[in-house]
Amino acid sequence: MVGHRLRRQFYCFLFHNPVLQDELFATSYMVKPRVLCGIRTLFFVYCFTVLTSNLIVNIVHGAGWNWAAYFTTLTYFGITLYYGVAAFTTMRFLKKQLWAAQQRAEAIDEVRTPDSGMQLVDVETKQTEESQRVYVVPSVAHQLALASQWLLYETFTCYAPLVTLIYWVLLFPTQSDMLDVPLDQWMGISMHAINCLFMITEVLCSKIPYRWSHFSAVVVFLAMYLGLAYFMVAVYGFYVYPFFESRYFGGYIALLCLLIVNIVAIVWVVMLMVHRLRDIVLPRWLMRRQRATFF
Template identity: 30%
Template sequence: MLHRAFAFGRDRWDPTHRFETSWLLPPWALFAFRALFALYAFTTIFFRIGWGCTHPSRTPAMAGDGDTTNTADAPAGVGGERCGSTKASFSFFTVLTYWGIAFYLLVAAVHTATYARNATSRGPLLARFPRSLQALHSLFYTTVTTYPLLVTVVYWAVLYPTSFGAAGGFPSAYSAWSNASQHALNSLFALFEIFVPRTQPPPLVHLWWLIVILALYLGLAYVTLATQGFYVYPFLNPAETAGGRRGVTAYIFGILAAVIVVFGIVWCVIWVRRWVTEEKMGCKGKFAAGGHGSGVDPADPEMGMRTERRN
């Protein structure tokens, strides 16, 4: 298992361009959707940064995670530093995953455009990458189809009821929009990537890396406590969590179990989507003109399944 976790594979990479094509949309339409979603995600991120540096905050220490307990930054920010709570937002898992979604959609849009433009000549940009970057792109896809769903579940099930839910709802239109963008539309973007492209179920070894990344984030959360003096999430604070340290441990293992469940559900949904669309409906894919005749059937370790032979 450990050896496979670091293996990139030796067979031809994604010969039918599943990452850049869809069973439903032609390549340029898939590019347009991904580019539009990326534009919205980056607009949300930078608007929040601008808003956070120009509007007062009720609770600067919690200014990162979709305004869980605040409106935005005070100009003085955290510890007297301008935009301090906006800088602190990089300690929040929601914010980090939203950056990840934005960059994945941007990169995926570029790859889709290069496929649509160069399918019969040089091929898409992703096909020309080193094998290590191709494998990392596959892992990147797995993170943006898993973590956003985890963020949405944890926020609405755990964080919202103890913050805005207890107060009767969001205090402002900005707060409602910000939270909807980061804790609802994030999952919409993930579902689009699950249902629309021709991707296959992720390799099971990716679950290992999802857990490793979560463990690294947990370390970041406590580094933030040591360096900036606040808990990024209240359930990591033994003083505010029922059961103290045991309660914190239970939350950590609960999130671990949740990511395993979410990964399993995503894997099954992608498998069913592929089976229904390709085997039952005969929708093998919308390809660029002349860009679908690979005529090969190699194993594809990064995607965890074998690609179909093209006629």
């Protein structure tokens, strides 16, 4: 009974959720879908290159599993995965648009009268019937891709400022000598500064919304990472970050973790307000631009 109810709720979330639509995940207020697809693909290639380079460097230096335990690495992996999924969904949306345009063109050709060859007969009715005929029910995999993109987007845009803030305020003053090599400088700036640039670009270009209820997922991921950090201490005797060690803060690690959660909550509220403002201002700006172009 419980399993049936959960499956029903999961099905309703995927197929009856007004947010899980291609238009919200594959279109933009600022640019056309083709441009958005190009931006996301370019960012995916860049992030994948940075992540691969970081992995190779850590393998060469014998970092082992320690490389995968850093919060920066995990969040950057999430950014890379997000842009991969986003590029895929945008490409699929463009392909579906192209296919629908071809179907409409064929429908227009079919309603031409044989006498004149150019006069259209009841085009609106025919196009409506054709649009209903070519509608394809989205698959479970497609809806899961949109849901994954939504979750990755919210965590990516929330964690990116946190990573940048903690690194440049707490870690960089004591680890600045580690960025003497140009390759390390490029990777460090890419993972701790350019990630925020990607975040700002995606927030401005996308239509993906924020939801209050999803903040719990962000906190759960933070708790899971805290468990991973102390798992590394218990198994390998390795502190991922020095501020997790009790001697640095006199045993007030719990207060530090609570402070980090509060910072994430503040970032979440700010991002929520930014998204609400974006969804109000940008459509009005787009409407004014269209009117100015029309007149």
